[in-house]
Amino acid sequence: MWYLNMNAVMAIAGMVVVLAFTRKWPGNKRILLLAFNLIFLLVFSKKLFAFYLGYTSLNYLAFLLLCYTTRFRKGWFILLIALNVAGVSMLRLFGMHVFTNPLFDTVMVLGLIYNVLKVIDALYFAYFFGKDAKAPVLDYFNYIWFVPTFTSGPILKFRDFMADTKQPYRVDAALAEQSVKRIILGMFKKIVLVTWMTDIFNHVSQQELHTHESLFLMVWFYALIFFDFSGYSDIAVGFGRLFGYTIPENFKKPFLSPTLTQYWRNWHATLGDWFRDHIFIFFSRQAPTKWTAAGLSVLIMVLIGLWHGFSWLYLFWGIYHGIVIALENLLGKTTVNKKKVSRSYFYARCALTQLIVTAAIIVYGGSAETVEHIYRGLLNWP
Known part of the structure; x- marks a missing residue:
């Protein structure tokens, strides 16, 4: 969201310059970054600033509680996660106008579905490492x-961020050049490609649709959200690295994924990794059986669907993806080693995976009416 606002982009770029000029000060990455984060959110929205000040403060106290408490640790751990999930869910319901309150403002939920995942990751770290997990x-x-x-990831791991924090600011010419090129590429995707592709999608989707037009829209929209989200990720990775932090990749050649299991390790990789790591850790400390893995796969994909939005469409999307991944687990087909199979087989499996994804990708296409309109068009032969 920040990256479509030139004032925000200039402020972030200005912070990069400040960090570069203060590189010899050991505390520049920590103290100056905190000052920038606070001022940036305050200028953007006082309500957003006030909300996150309270939200982060309460969760830091919860984090310290798990670091130091020895009694009822598991109970506290589960309760604190449940409170975060319940709080975020309630705010999303306010955003959907299921509930109303004069104190609520939609700006309060900005980035919240990503930041709650970071909060929970920190709670996991505190629970499993106790006092060794404590952080200033x-x-x-x-x-x-x-x-x-802040607004759309990639999702940072608590341990990795804290490790980066301890390192001095090191951004050389080569890294700066690479990061700037990445930012420019991301801007081109977001501002040029996505704008043009969105206009075409909206124009075609508003007409009466036939089979070939609906198929076109499904493929077109798949490409659109790839450029949209990968463009944002490019910008975030570029600026994050210019800030002196290693930002994980969100897209790892997802179109060359021969199974849906591998696809979700390559498409929005930090989200898939987060749910896989935390759900499997919580429900299966040991290597799971095929049936356990299949059940957890359905659960994870349903949660990912509901994480995107509280609607029947996202629920069915999660069940659909979960069932396919569950079948891959039960049949022992979760991975395909490119070196051990023929090229034709490997690329055929990649094509099948993309077909499975494309069949449901339009769920992200906006209103339920738009999605229904496109699916109905599939049955409307010329």
Whole structure:
């Protein structure tokens, strides 16, 4: 969201310059970053600033509680996660106008579905590592408020961010050049390609649709959201690295994924990794059986669907993806080693995976009416 606002982009770029000029000060990455994060959110929205100040402060206290408490640790752990999930879910319902309250403002939910995942990751770290997980309040706030990834990820891991925090600011000419090129590429995707592709999608989708037009829209929309989200990720990765932090990749050649299991390790990789790591850790400490893995796969994909939005469409999308991944687990087909199969087989499996994804990708296409209109068009032969 920040990256479509030139004032925000200039502010972030200005912070990069400040960090570069203060590189010899050991505290520049921590102290100056916190000041920037606080001022940026305050200028953007006072309500957003006030909400996140309270939200982050409460969760830092919860984090410290898990670091130091020895009694009822599991109970506290489950309760704190449940409170976060319940709180975010309630705010989303307010955003959907299921509930109303004069104190609620939609700006409060900006980035919240990503930031709650970071909060929970920190709680996991505190639960499993106790006092060794403790972190200064300054670094915890920087972790939650990190502007380059605040609204749409990639999702940062608590351990990795804290490890980066301890390193001095090191951005040389080669890294700066690589990061700037990445930002320019992301801007081109977001501002040029996505704008043009969105206009075409809206124009075609508003007409009476036939089979070939609906198929076109499904493929076109798939490409559109790839350029949209990968463009955002490019910008976030570029600016994050210019801030001195290693931002994980969100897209790892997803179109060359021969199974849906592998696809979700390559498409929005940080989201798939987060759900896989935390759900499997919680429900299966040991290597799961095929049936356990299949059941957890359905659960994870349903949760990912509901994470995107509280609607029947996202629920069915999650069940659909979960069933396919569950079948891959039960049949022992979760991975395909490119070196051990023929090229034709490998690319045929990649094509099948893309077909499976394309069949449901339009769920992200906006209103339920638009999605229904496109699916109905599939049955409308010329």
